[in-house]
Amino acid sequence: MSRIKSIDIITSPFGCIPPHAIGAVEKMWKSCGDYFMSKGIKVVFVCKRPDNGLNADCLYVNGYERTGSWLKDFLLDFVYSFKALRNAPRADVVVLNTIWSPVLLPLFNGKFKVSVYNVARFPKHQFGFYKAVDALSCVSMAVYDSLVRQTPSVKGKCCVISNFVDEKVFRQHKRHILPEVPCVVYSGRINREKGLDLLVKAVDKVRKCRKVSLKLIGAYDVERGGSGRIYKEELDRLADGWDIEWVSPIYSPAKLAEEMDKGDIFCYPSVADKGETFGVAPLEAMALGLPTIVSDLACFKDFIRDKENGLVFNHCSAFAIDELSKCINSLLCDKDLYALLSENAVTTSHSFSVEAKAEEYLLLFNNLYSLHSTGFDCGKMRIMKL
Numbered sequence: 001m002s003r004i005k006s007i008d009i010i011t012s013p014f015g016c017i018p019p020h021a022i023g024a025v026e027k028m029w030k031s032c033g034d035y036f037m038s039k040g041i042k043v044v045f046v047c048k049r050p051d052n053g054l055n056a057d058c059l060y061v062n063g064y065e066r067t068g069s070w071l072k073d074f075l076l077d078f079v080y081s082f083k084a085l086r087n088a089p090r091a092d093v094v095v096l097n098t099i100w101s102p103v104l105l106p107l108f109n110g111k112f113k114v115s116v117y118n119v120a121r122f123p124k125h126q127f128g129f130y131k132a133v134d135a136l137s138c139v140s141m142a143v144y145d146s147l148v149r150q151t152p153s154v155k156g157k158c159c160v161i162s163n164f165v166d167e168k169v170f171r172q173h174k175r176h177i178l179p180e181v182p183c184v185v186y187s188g189r190i191n192r193e194k195g196l197d198l199l200v201k202a203v204d205k206v207r208k209c210r211k212v213s214l215k216l217i218g219a220y221d222v223e224r225g226g227s228g229r230i231y232k233e234e235l236d237r238l239a240d241g242w243d244i245e246w247v248s249p250i251y252s253p254a255k256l257a258e259e260m261d262k263g264d265i266f267c268y269p270s271v272a273d274k275g276e277t278f279g280v281a282p283l284e285a286m287a288l289g290l291p292t293i294v295s296d297l298a299c300f301k302d303f304i305r306d307k308e309n310g311l312v313f314n315h316c317s318a319f320a321i322d323e324l325s326k327c328i329n330s331l332l333c334d335k336d337l338y339a340l341l342s343e344n345a346v347t348t349s350h351s352f353s354v355e356a357k358a359e360e361y362l363l364l365f366n367n368l369y370s371l372h373s374t375g376f377d378c379g380k381m382r383i384m385k386l
Contacts, residue, residue, distance in 0.1 A: 003366050004092040006042040008112065009033055011097050013063040013080030014073075016050035024280065025097050025120055027253075028163060033057070035358040046088045048080075061087055074099065085111075093365045102130035114368045116361075119143055122274050127151040134368050137161050137361070140278045142298035159364060162302055163278045164357040165349050169253045170287040172346050178264055181211045182332060183245075185263030185290070187256065187281045190220035190235075192227045195269035195295060195315055200238040202269075202324035207242060210332060214239070215263055217256070219249040257288060265331055266290040269324060270297060271315045278302070283352055286310065286345035291338055293327045303352060307337075309344035 011017060015026040026047065033043040037057070045055065048063025061083045064076045081100035085108050088094065094112040096102055102117050117130060119138040127136065128151050136158045138144040148155045184203055188194055196216065203214045216235075220226035236244060250256040260266065266285035270276050276299045283303055285292050294300045295315035304310040311330070313323040331338050350356075 004041060004114070004362075004369050006044075006089075006091040007033070007036055007093045007095065007365070008044050008046055008088045008091040009095045009097075010081075010084045010088060010101055011045065011047040013048055013077055013098060014066050015048060016063070017045045017047045017055055017058055024163075025118070029095065029097070029118075031164070031166060031354045032358045032361060035354055036362070039362070042091075044089055044091070046084045059087060059089070078104075082107075088112075092369060096133065099126070102133045105132040114365060116364065116368070119147060121277060123147045123150050125150055127154050130154070133157065134371070135159060135364060137364065139163050140299045140302050142301075143277050145298070161357060161360045161364065162352060163280050163283075164352045164354050165280065165283045165287045166253060167287060167349065167353045170257050170284040170349070172287070172289040173261060174289070176264060176289050176291070176338075176342050178332065178335070178338060181213055182264040183213045183215055183262065184265045184267050184328060185215045185217065185260055185285075186267055186269075187217040187260055187285070188268065189225040190216060190218045190227065190232060191225060192231055193270065193272035193275050195271040196235055197238060198271070198315065198320055198324055199267055199269045200235050200244065201321045202328060204238065204240055204242075205321065205325040206328050206332070209329070212328070212332065213242075213245060215245040215247060217247040217250060217259060224249065257284070260285060260290065261288050263290060265293065265328060267293040267324070267328070268300075269293070269295050269313075269315060271295060273297060276300075282310070283349060287349035289342045289346050291331050291341040292345060293324070293331075303348055308341075309348045310341060 009029045011026050011029060017026050017030050033045060037043050043057060045058040046061060047058055049060035063080055067073055077098050078100045081098040081104055085101060085104055090111050093114045096117045105115055115133045116135045116137055117133045119136050122143060123146055127147060136154060138147060138158060138160050139162055141160055144158055144160045147158060203212060206212050220232040222228050247259060250259055268282045276297050278299050282292050282294050292310040294304055294312055296312050306312040311327040313327050317323055
């Protein structure tokens with residue numbers, strides 16, 4: 001039985017609960033919060049009021065739409081964070097997800113017994129100002145390492161609890177067997193930093209020898225995080241004599257899982273060395289049983305091991321396109337490798353279930369709650385990375 005009885009979860013000024021469209025943080029904490037409640041803990045989501053679909057477990061605060069200006073959004077975060085902390089009920093634990101909430105926390109001294117900040121982005125030298133927070137929970141070892149390098153003084157407060165995959169939705173429905181014309185699929189923003197030009201060129205190279213198609217799922221417009229129509233048209237031109245299958249962004253997890261599962265190989269060729277903090281989409285593909293190829297970003301090392309449960313190519317190499325095309329070809333030519341990676345991918349995904357990660361958070365919360373009597377050092381929680 002958990003020692004903590006109540007948890008407040010403060011989410012972004014720009015994303016709602018119930019989550020819709022954008023809002024990976026909101027989706028994550030909604031799933032975790034529901035699990036906490038199933039354990040008899042009182043959970044209050046302090047969040048932006050949605051246009052519809054109100055939730056009885058939420059305490060709504062007037063939030064905002066993104067302005068397109070970093071400075072304006074930064075100031076709106078300040079206003080929202082203050083209102084959220086002021087309106088949140090007293091609780092044993094408060095989980096913080098806004099920029100300003102850790103800075104403003106001392107103004108509400110005594111309201112929360114334990115405070116945890118969710119580090120879901122690479123740090124930008126701001127964590128020296130987050131001294132009032134009891135723990136900094138990083139979503140990957142890559143984020144942890146970057147944070148500790150930037151601000152060594154907070155190392156004792158840092159831990160790693162990764163993101164997760166919802167196995168109720170993303171689960172293996174069938175044994176994947178390569179068809180006559182296999183499909184390589186990608187899901188995410190159609191943004192230049194995702195390396196999709198490398199993927200199109202690699203598929204084009206593979207097509208010189210064998211039949212294969214490419215499906216790209218996601219938004220290309222700038223308003224939803226894409227690089228715009230010009231980039232989409234550039235990718236179409238790179239497909240020399242063949243058509244990319246474009247699928248509009250899918251915001252229903254169940255429908256997204258269904259569409260991804262129609263593919264045969266999943267590829268996430270991101271080149272965003274300081275943008276990708278974990279990579280949920282590849283993990284979702286692995287849970288479906290899709291053999292998965294990723295670039296050599298540090299964040300993917302938390303769950304993908306080359307030639308064991310996925311394939312990794314060096315996106316920084318002068319021969320990145322050749323490396324990626326070889327990865328695709330190896331899966332198309334080697335049925336045993338294809339089956340092995342599919343099976344091991346599913347096995348790996350089980351370690352990243354909602355239940356597993358929510359339990360890690362509960363362990364962190366309870367250890368922090370008893371910190372003064374046990375002398376617990378949050379730095380030991382690094383073992384939670386896998």
